[in-house]
Amino acid sequence: MTSPLILKEDERSFLVQVPVGVPLLSRHRYGSEGFQSWFLRHFAPEVPSRFCQSVAVGKQSFLLVPKTADPLPADRLSIKESSAGRVTVLHPYLPRFDWEPPNEQETAALPPLWLDSRATNAYRWDHALGRAFPGWIGTRLGESILYQSENRLSDAERSSLEASGRAMGLVAGYWKRHERAVQKKTKTDLCPELIWGDASTVQGPIKESGVCYDIDFAEGYSFGLFLDQRENRYRVRHNLIEAGFPVISPRVQHRPQVLNTFAYTCGFSVCAALAGAEVVSVDLSRKYLAWGKRNFVANGLDPEKHEFLYGDVFGWIKRFQRRERRFDLIVLDPPTFSRSKEWGAFKVTRDMAKLIEMVVPLLNSGGRLLVSSNAATWEPELFTASIAKAIRTCHRRIGAQVYATQPWDFGVLRAAESYLKTWWLEVLD
Numbered sequence: 001m002t003s004p005l006i007l008k009e010d011e012r013s014f015l016v017q018v019p020v021g022v023p024l025l026s027r028h029r030y031g032s033e034g035f036q037s038w039f040l041r042h043f044a045p046e047v048p049s050r051f052c053q054s055v056a057v058g059k060q061s062f063l064l065v066p067k068t069a070d071p072l073p074a075d076r077l078s079i080k081e082s083s084a085g086r087v088t089v090l091h092p093y094l095p096r097f098d099w100e101p102p103n104e105q106e107t108a109a110l111p112p113l114w115l116d117s118r119a120t121n122a123y124r125w126d127h128a129l130g131r132a133f134p135g136w137i138g139t140r141l142g143e144s145i146l147y148q149s150e151n152r153l154s155d156a157e158r159s160s161l162e163a164s165g166r167a168m169g170l171v172a173g174y175w176k177r178h179e180r181a182v183q184k185k186t187k188t189d190l191c192p193e194l195i196w197g198d199a200s201t202v203q204g205p206i207k208e209s210g211v212c213y214d215i216d217f218a219e220g221y222s223f224g225l226f227l228d229q230r231e232n233r234y235r236v237r238h239n240l241i242e243a244g245f246p247v248i249s250p251r252v253q254h255r256p257q258v259l260n261t262f263a264y265t266c267g268f269s270v271c272a273a274l275a276g277a278e279v280v281s282v283d284l285s286r287k288y289l290a291w292g293k294r295n296f297v298a299n300g301l302d303p304e305k306h307e308f309l310y311g312d313v314f315g316w317i318k319r320f321q322r323r324e325r326r327f328d329l330i331v332l333d334p335p336t337f338s339r340s341k342e343w344g345a346f347k348v349t350r351d352m353a354k355l356i357e358m359v360v361p362l363l364n365s366g367g368r369l370l371v372s373s374n375a376a377t378w379e380p381e382l383f384t385a386s387i388a389k390a391i392r393t394c395h396r397r398i399g400a401q402v403y404a405t406q407p408w409d410f411g412v413l414r415a416a417e418s419y420l421k422t423w424w425l426e427v428l429d
């Protein structure tokens with residue numbers, strides 16, 4: 001068992017170094033109460049190395065928790081006393097990322113240890129290591145569970161999944177095949193299939209951090225929300241990227257203006273609107289924008305008070321430039337590949353920098369940029385270097401910044417490193 005390395009400490013916080021992707025839980029962090037602050041994130045003024053990140057944490061007790069929801073016996077805890085605080089480490093597997101799956105009975109009885117189930121009922125249950133079956137991913141979505149695997153299920157696997165799902169109090173189980181090339185498949189091929197339980201669960205609401213989103217298993221491969229953006233949505237919803245770094249600059253005097261590009265079902269837009277912003281959502285799909293409006297309504301927001309713009313992001317950015325529109329936050333979370341009339345073939349690793357050069361002039365001074373990519377093969381160092389270069393090309397400077405990875409329930413292994421890269425930036429004149 002290796003404790004996290006405490007790099008330095010001051011009156012209020014520790015700076016610790018832990019492997020990337022290790023989830024952190026803070027009981028009392030910068031004055032926040034209770035486990036609502038579970039989303040304690042990865043703060044690094046510099047880009048972390050591939051395996052390590054520097055994390056600033058509040059002085060009062062905080063926890064490093066395991067990547068999975070194993071109930072950990074006390075003898076697996078390691079407590080490090082410091083002059084002004086206590087670090088409790090719940091991660092027994094550092095630094096090798098090994099773990100032994102607990103048995104199925106334990107799995108069925110597991111509560112989501114650090115998510116408040118009244119606020120969040122959508123998260124990864126099993127990650128790639130598979131608690132039920134190796135190589136499987138299980139995602140809890142409200143009262144249903146969605147399994148993903150490379151191979152079709154045997155009858156024995158179906159019954160076993162149904163038994164464990166029912167023991168968890170769930171009412172339906174869906175399965176979909178892991179697909180690497182979804183573009184080449186039809187919607188019907190890609191839809192998850194009901195493998196047990198109540199078919200009326202095919203559509204319905206889920207909750208994430210107290211916000212409602214509609215999901216739909218009949219809409220193809222993606223059911224309506226990318227759960228790995230949960231922590232970033234939380235940041236937008238609560239107007240806080242990191243202590244002392246709000247999403248909307250405190251200097252903003254007007255109603256905050258937010259541009260959500262590649263908006264999909266408008267998850268980021270809902271959170272920004274709930275936080276009080278006026279939001280422009282742009283997407284190439286009318287269906288997703290209509291879905292986004294439903295998500296607004298589900299949260300008591302009036303879609304008429306916001307803009308939902310159908311069409312190519314690249315075309316809209318040019319229009320915004322001509323109209324001299326300015327924003328206080330721009331969300332750039334594009335797909336890895338896309339095709340559009342304005343751009344042709346978009347490839348994120350090649351074209352993100354050009355996209356940033358287009359959007360940065362739309363940002364007010366001190367405006368924030370959220371740049372995110374799930375392109376697993378894109379090295380974090382190259383990702384941030386290309387963004388920084390694009391900002392310099394626009395003759396703008398980076399102020400505050402936070403680099404974030406995927407949430408704890410999207411496990412990280414040496415063999416499967418953190419794929420989600422997010423850089424939060426303050427862009428100064």
Ligand SMILES: C[S@@+](CC[C@H](N)C(=O)[O-])C[C@H]1O[C@@H](n2cnc3c(N)ncnc32)[C@H](O)[C@@H]1O
Pocket residue numbers: 225226229261262263264265267268282283284285288311312313314333334335336338339340
């Ligand atoms: C990976 S999702 C984006 C995820 C989204 N940012 C979120 O928070 O869930 C891809 C979305 O980008 C949209 N899209 C792809 N190419 C586009 C383009 N050129 N202009 C506008 N939207 C585009 C797709 O319709 C789809 O809704």
